[in-house]
Amino acid sequence: MKVHDFYFDLPEELIAQYPLEDRSNSRLLRLNKDTGEIDHGVFKHIVKYLESGDTMVLNDTRVLPARLIGEKEGSGGKIEFLLLKRIEGDIWETLAKPGKKAIPGKRFSFGHGKLTAEILEVKEDGNRIIKFYYDGIFEQVLGELGQMPLPPYIKAALEDKERYQTVYSKESGSAAAPTAGLHFTKELLKEIEDKGVNIVYLTLHVGLGTFRPVKVENIEQHNMHAEHYELSEESARIINETKKKGGRIIAVGTTSCRTLETIGNNEGEVKAQSGWTDIFIYPGYKFKIVDALITNFHLPESTLIMLVSALAGQENIMKAYNMAVKEKYRFFSFGDAMFIN
Known part of the structure; x- marks a missing residue:
């Protein structure tokens, strides 16, 4: 596939410069990866799309003031x-x-x-x-x-460093935030757990390669950067039990998704381990672990929009992104969210 297959026109005014006062008040675009159906809502209401027995996997990395x-x-x-x-x-x-x-x-x-x-x-x-x-x-x-290493497309100063951290951040080591997790509050996480959804954590320290552009015409020739990950025995056990019982594994963010797909085997199982991953997920990839994904809206022609296209289909994603532009969703790190299920 060509890099230009993942291009869309994004007006600069849609690039979010500030986080919302209420993290969970971001807009939410839900995309059904099988039918292409789209609907719109508010992130705090994501619980209605979740089911008892699902497992949600979050990345608990903490951004260094690097x-x-x-x-x-x-x-x-x-x-x-x-x-x-x-x-x-x-x-x-x-x-x-x-x-x-x-x-x-x-x-x-x-x-x-x-x-x-x-x-x-x-x-x-x-x-x-x-x-x-x-x-x-x-x-x-x-x-x-140190200061927070905000992405280059955020020009505004960040007054509160914690607004570029998830509320569950724990393990210091990232050069950028796992931004899909920025929408969660502690109250929303409790509401999700109360519905019977398992919440487990892994760690992947996000590198600045996340923002590195794809400079080759054929995406298969792109070399991904490597990032360090860790998955605990307890998290692996719950993920495996969920798969065996027919529950869904919902990755929060592309970092969680890449980690799970790196660790997972062809039988749909994961093992506790740590290591480095340079996995590049693009259309044609067969997912072994992840069934659904909570993510932000990504840069045109980026490896991240290629990953979500692998999960939902390139045509579905480009349709959803163009609709998000039309509906004036807020894009990138401090922007709105998408749920692909």
């Missing part, structure tokens, strides 16, 4: 680092801007010396390997000095 702005020691030139992943201890892989200042041996300071960094290596792709120096606990220092 954007650090500092200065070069000595000259004072400004530098910005974006933490991508921890290599080991205080050594991280990062993006640096401007890169010409970030050469091996150079040191940088943040927060008037509360945190310093030394460039150890420049990788072939231009990413920098750096080592941090500080007193105390790194996460606390980062929490004080």
